[in-house]
Amino acid sequence: MKKYCYIRLGIMGLLLSWQAVNAQNTVSFLKDTTGPVINRNIYGHFAEHLGNCIYGGFYVGDTSHIPNTKGVRQDVIAALRKLKIPNLRWPGGCFADTYHWKDGIGPKAGRPAIVNTWWGNVTEDNSFGTHDFLNMCEELGTEPYLAGNVGSGTVQELSDWVQYVNFEGKSPMSDLRVQHGRNNPWKVRFWGVGNEAWGCGGNMRPEYYADIYRKYATFMHSNWKNEHLFRIASGANSSDYNWTEVLMKNIPKNLLEGVALHHYAVISWNQKGDAVNFSERQYFQTMQSGLFMDSLIHKHSAIMDKYDPQKKVALVVDEWGGWYDVASGTNPGFLFQQNTMRDAVLAGATLNIFNNHADRVRMANLAQAINVLQSVILTHGDTMILTPTYHVMEMYNVHQDATLIPIAIHSNDYTLGKEKLPAVSVSASKDKAGVTHITLVNIDASKAQDITVNTQGSFKSVNGRLLTSAKLQDYNSFSQPDKIKPVAFNGAAIRNGNLTVKIPPYAVVVLTLQ
Incomplete structure (x- = not known):
C-alpha cells in the first residue's frame, strides 16, 4: 500500500x-x-433534542401554518437536500443516554412527557420520535445514525430498538412497528453504542466502557439479509489518547466498525467568547483550536493503526464545530449562537483536514444542524436563513465519494x-x-x-x-x-x-x- x-x-x-x-x-x-475515496459520510450532520434544533427547527407539527411534510418544515427539507447531507445523527448527544425510544412511538397524545435535564430543564413531550425521525430521513434522502442509550438504558432496550426499525419478518418488535403504521423496516445501518461515556454518558473509565460496549454490541444484530450494522463506540474526548488505546486493545474487531472522536474549536471552556463580537486574537485562538484536529487525527489514527493496520475500523468525528458563549437573551441551555465568516473559515479548514485523512476518517457530524452551536440553518417563526457554514458545506459537497x-x-x-x-x-x-x-x-x-x-x-x-x-x-x-x-x-x-x-x-x- x-x-x-x-x-x-x-x-x-x-x-x-x-x-x-x-x-x-x-x-x-x-x-x-x-x-x-473521500467517504460522503464525512459530510454528516447532527440533530439533538437540544434547544430549538428539533422543535421549531426541524419539526413544527402537522397542524402548523408553516408549510410542512408530516410536521417537518418543507424549507428545511429543501435546504438540506441541496446540501446533500449523507447522514443525520439523532437523538443526541447527552440527551441520547436519557432517551427511552418507546416513549416516542404510538399515538402522540399518549406519549409520556419527560424533563430534558441536560438542556434547559424543559419538558419534552416526545411528539418527535422514531417514526418521525426515520421518515424525515427518507424525505431528506439521508441515512439515519441512531445514538443508543447505554448510560441509563438496558441491553434489551437497545436490542429491541434495532429489531423494531430493522426486522422485516414477524417478531414482537416488528409487529409493534406495524401496529404503529410502518410495514417495511427502515434498515438503519449506523448505530452509536452510547455517547460520551467518559462524561454525560456515565462518567465511565475506558476499561469499564470497553466491557459495556462488548456486551451491548453482542446483542445488536442487523436483522436483514446481507447487511451488517455499523456500530460506533463512544470515543475519546479530544486528546484523551488512552481512551482510544484501551478501546482498540480490548474490543474485538468483529464487534467494532467505528470509534468516535469529539473535538470542538473553543477558546476556553470557561471563557468561550462572543459568537459575533470577537477580536482577531479570539479568532486566532479559535482557529488554533480548530486546526488541532489534524494533530488529533494523526495521533488517534496511529494508535488505531497498531491494532488495526488494515484500517477496517473507521475514525468517526461525530461531534465537531465552533463553540462560543450563547447569544445574549437566550436560554443558556439552548446553545444558540450566530454564525460568522470565522465559522466558514473553520468549516472549510476542518473539512480539508477530514478529506486529507480519508483513509481513516470515514464519517463526521457537524454540531449541529439547526439553531444550535455551528449550525447550517437558523429559524425564527416561519422564516429560515442559511449560515456561512451552510454555504461552505454546499460548496464542498463536490468531494463526496470522489477520490482524494x-x-x-x-x-x-x-x-x-x-x-x-x-x-x-x-x-x-x-x-x-x-x-x-x-x-x-x-x-x-x-x-x-x-x-x-x-x-x-x-x-x-x-x-x-x-x-x-x-x-x-x-x-x-x-x-x-x-x-x-x-x-x-x-x-x-x-x-x-x-x-x-x-x-x-x-x-x-x-x-x-x-
Whole structure:
C-alpha cells in the first residue's frame, strides 16, 4: 500500500524542483500515490433534542401554518437536500443516554412527557420520535445514525430498538412497528453504542466502557439479509489518547466498525467568547483550536493503526464545530449562537483536514444542524436563513465519494504576536466523471495569499466559487439573509501548466479544473 499524506514541506524536508527559491504557498499533486475515496459520510450532520434544533427547527407539527411534510418544515427539507447531507445523527448527544425510544412511538397524545435535564430543564413531550425521525430521513434522502442509550438504558432496550426499525419478518418488535403504521423496516445501518461515556454518558473509565460496549454490541444484530450494522463506540474526548488505546486493545474487531472522536474549536471552556463580537486574537485562538484536529487525527489514527493496520475500523468525528458563549437573551441551555465568516473559515479548514485523512476518517457530524452551536440553518417563526457554514458545506459537497488527490503543501505563516498558524489549507479530489476539484482556505485575517499549484496535469480551464465578506464578524441575519453567499471567483488562472490562485483574507474557495 502506497503511503500518502497531507504535509507541510518545511516539516518533511520535501523539496520540489518546480519551486523557485523564494516561492511560498505552493501545492503539488502527488500523482505517483493512490488516495482513498473521500467517504460522503464525512459530510454528516447532527440533530439533538437540544434547544430549538428539533422543535421549531426541524419539526413544527402537522397542524402548523408553516408549510410542512408530516410536521417537518418543507424549507428545511429543501435546504438540506441541496446540501446533500449523507447522514443525520439523532437523538443526541447527552440527551441520547436519557432517551427511552418507546416513549416516542404510538399515538402522540399518549406519549409520556419527560424533563430534558441536560438542556434547559424543559419538558419534552416526545411528539418527535422514531417514526418521525426515520421518515424525515427518507424525505431528506439521508441515512439515519441512531445514538443508543447505554448510560441509563438496558441491553434489551437497545436490542429491541434495532429489531423494531430493522426486522422485516414477524417478531414482537416488528409487529409493534406495524401496529404503529410502518410495514417495511427502515434498515438503519449506523448505530452509536452510547455517547460520551467518559462524561454525560456515565462518567465511565475506558476499561469499564470497553466491557459495556462488548456486551451491548453482542446483542445488536442487523436483522436483514446481507447487511451488517455499523456500530460506533463512544470515543475519546479530544486528546484523551488512552481512551482510544484501551478501546482498540480490548474490543474485538468483529464487534467494532467505528470509534468516535469529539473535538470542538473553543477558546476556553470557561471563557468561550462572543459568537459575533470577537477580536482577531479570539479568532486566532479559535482557529488554533480548530486546526488541532489534524494533530488529533494523526495521533488517534496511529494508535488505531497498531491494532488495526488494515484500517477496517473507521475514525468517526461525530461531534465537531465552533463553540462560543450563547447569544445574549437566550436560554443558556439552548446553545444558540450566530454564525460568522470565522465559522466558514473553520468549516472549510476542518473539512480539508477530514478529506486529507480519508483513509481513516470515514464519517463526521457537524454540531449541529439547526439553531444550535455551528449550525447550517437558523429559524425564527416561519422564516429560515442559511449560515456561512451552510454555504461552505454546499460548496464542498463536490468531494463526496470522489477520490482524494494526495498533496504536498508549503504555506506562509499567519502570524499574530509571537504565535503562528499555516495561512493556507487545501484538499483536492477527482470525481467519478474525471473532474478535479480543489478547496482552498485562507486563514489569515488580513493578508491575501498567492498560491501556486503544480497539478502535474494538462488542464485547460478553471472556474471557481468564493465565500467571503467585508468583515470576519459578518453574518447572515433575518433582516439580511444573503449578506454572505457564494459568488463567482475569478482569481485563478492556468499558466505554463501551473495553476495560480490569489485568495483574499479569511476566504473559502472551491475550484473546478477540466
